[in-house]
Amino acid sequence: MATTIAEANHQIQHFISGNAVASKSGRSGKVTDPANGQVIATVEFADAAEVDAAVAAAKAAFPEWRATALSRRAEIMFKLRSLLDTNRNEIAHIISQENGKTIADALGEVARGLKNVEYACGVPNLLKGGYSEQSSRGVDVYQIRQPLGVVAGITPFNFPVMVPLWMLSNAIACGNAFVLKPSEKVPSASLFIARLAQQAGLPDGVLNIVQGDKIAVDRLLEHTDVCAISFVGSTPIARSIYETATRNGKRVQALGGAKNHMLVLPDADINMAADAAVSAGYGAAGERCMAISVVVAVGDVAGPLIDAIRERMIKIKVGPGKDTSSEMGPLISREHRDKVASYLDSAKEDGASVIVDGREDAATKSNGFFLGPSLIDNVKPGMRCYDNEIFGPVLSVVRVVTYAEALKINNENPFGNGTAIFTQNGGAARQFQFDAEVGMVGINVPIPVPVSYYSFGGWKSSLFGDLHIYGPEGIQFYTRGKIVTSRWPDPGNSSVDLGFPQNR
Ligand code: NAD
Numbered sequence: 001m002a003t004t005i006a007e008a009n010h011q012i013q014h015f016i017s018g019n020a021v022a023s024k025s026g027r028s029g030k031v032t033d034p035a036n037g038q039v040i041a042t043v044e045f046a047d048a049a050e051v052d053a054a055v056a057a058a059k060a061a062f063p064e065w066r067a068t069a070l071s072r073r074a075e076i077m078f079k080l081r082s083l084l085d086t087n088r089n090e091i092a093h094i095i096s097q098e099n100g101k102t103i104a105d106a107l108g109e110v111a112r113g114l115k116n117v118e119y120a121c122g123v124p125n126l127l128k129g130g131y132s133e134q135s136s137r138g139v140d141v142y143q144i145r146q147p148l149g150v151v152a153g154i155t156p157f158n159f160p161v162m163v164p165l166w167m168l169s170n171a172i173a174c175g176n177a178f179v180l181k182p183s184e185k186v187p188s189a190s191l192f193i194a195r196l197a198q199q200a201g202l203p204d205g206v207l208n209i210v211q212g213d214k215i216a217v218d219r220l221l222e223h224t225d226v227c228a229i230s231f232v233g234s235t236p237i238a239r240s241i242y243e244t245a246t247r248n249g250k251r252v253q254a255l256g257g258a259k260n261h262m263l264v265l266p267d268a269d270i271n272m273a274a275d276a277a278v279s280a281g282y283g284a285a286g287e288r289c290m291a292i293s294v295v296v297a298v299g300d301v302a303g304p305l306i307d308a309i310r311e312r313m314i315k316i317k318v319g320p321g322k323d324t325s326s327e328m329g330p331l332i333s334r335e336h337r338d339k340v341a342s343y344l345d346s347a348k349e350d351g352a353s354v355i356v357d358g359r360e361d362a363a364t365k366s367n368g369f370f371l372g373p374s375l376i377d378n379v380k381p382g383m384r385c386y387d388n389e390i391f392g393p394v395l396s397v398v399r400v401v402t403y404a405e406a407l408k409i410n411n412e413n414p415f416g417n418g419t420a421i422f423t424q425n426g427g428a429a430r431q432f433q434f435d436a437e438v439g440m441v442g443i444n445v446p447i448p449v450p451v452s453y454y455s456f457g458g459w460k461s462s463l464f465g466d467l468h469i470y471g472p473e474g475i476q477f478y479t480r481g482k483i484v485t486s487r488w489p490d491p492g493n494s495s496v497d498l499g500f501p502q503n504r
Contacts, residue, residue: 034098047216058225100329127145142483148228160183164189228252238463242465274305281393295397306397358394374393416462420447423444429444452470455470456470
């Protein structure tokens with residue numbers, strides 16, 4: 001296997017044409033265990049030539065892979081699914097080691113990623129096109145979907161396995177060759193997946209990994225042999241990737257950041273809403289693009305809701321992800337932890353009330369990048385803690401009087417990834433589903449990540465591009481349609497006709 005915990009403190013390399021490839025760029029980064037701040041490995045950073053080598057490997061593998069029978073491609077995906085399943089504990093440990101999330105949470109991530117592989121196992125069915133017999137006399141018209149060629153994925157630190165699987169499962173099953181540039185903070189899990197794919201029978205060169213940073217990304221964006229880019233990460237980078245890659249003629253889906261609201265109406269069950277807010281606000285230390293970061297309390301629900309949230313959050317056990325008693329792990333880096341914590345100071349300066357300050361949590365005394373769950377009340381748009389994506393365990397409460405005000409706040413936020421409403425009123429919930437200017441809506445469901453047979457994607461500043469990721473739109477993204485109009489004429493009836501073709 002490529003990278004295991006036992007091999008810690010080693011060099012993490014590229015994976016090109018089925019082999020580990022050492023970098024000659026002379027550039028590298030440190031991989032840190034967020035639970036104790038120790039450097040555990042060095043990740044080599046690709047230069048343009050190394051990216052070119054990965055793209056060339058993919059380009060060379062594409063013709064044969066594209067010609068491989070659908071049933072064989074499906075068989076490989078089934079085998080990959082089975083290997084991921086068998087290795088799920090080891091994968092969860094790799095995730096936890098580099099990202100910091102708890103093992104239980106990492107296992108959940110692997111389980112969700114597996115669903116994308118399962119979906120891709122159905123590729124023979126997913127690529128079925130339409131057929132119209134006798135669209136004119138003796139003429140049939142049909143549609144086929146074909147792979148694009150070499151496609152690339154660029155992924156964030158917070159889901160080292162699930163987000164790569166969102167992309168590569170469908171891309172590869174559709175017949176493309178893939179180059180993945182994982183986050184340099186969590187580089188090992190993708191190598192592990194690539195080795196499993198090789199074991200499953202995926203031909204060398206169909207899946208390649210280049211480690212690195214902006215230099216590797218920039219080369220992928222300009223490379224003429226890369227047909228499409230899938231990106232998941234923060235909004236400023238997503239926007240810039242979209243602009244650059246589309247200017248270079250590529251198909252792009254670039255998913256960005258989020259600020260997910262949770263409306264709690266006066267008739268909601270307070271305990272259920274508090275359970276949901278705490279789970280969705282502090283799970284994975286708030287480092288989820290579908291985390292709830294703003295609770296919009298409608299009417300007089302705020303008082304009892306805040307009491308119920310506070311009662312739950314102070315019981316959360318913060319500690320190393322690998323400690324099975326921990327419910328919440330550290331943040332990804334010291335720098336990020338300090339930035340997240342700085343929003344607690346800015347909240348006070350901006351006139352909000354910090355109800356629970358996570359800097360007082362016992363775990364923060366260690367060398368790990370810990371911050372306890374934090375709660376801010378009386379937050380308003382215009383405050384720094386509201387206007388920015390915090391991406392940490394900080395929940396803000398905005399108090400409003402009416403549903404209309406809550407909706408306005410939700411819809412005026414520039415992000416539009418996920419949102420949720422908690423109510424027992426079906427009519428109110430349906431109205432919100434109709435009104436919300438957001439890509440994914442939960443009704444009494446705080447993290448409405450779509451199942452693998454729907455597609456994931458936000459609106460507004462949470463997604464640049466037209467197609468959402470994975471599911472049916474993922475298949476569309478990684479293929480292009482071709483329409484064939486076919487006639488097998490009787491030579492006896494053939495004649496010259498200079499008129500524009502019409503149905504007869
Ligand atoms: P990031 O934008 O810093 O990095 C994402 C990827 O882009 C990494 O592979 C990184 O190496 C690369 N990158 C970073 N800076 C770059 C630059 N200047 N030029 C080119 N490439 C660059 O994001 P992150 O910190 O790894 O992840 C957290 C962010 O991702 C949050 O904003 C979160 O909301 C978002 N996210 C969104 C989704 C979604 O589905 N919408 C899912 C997960 C995470």
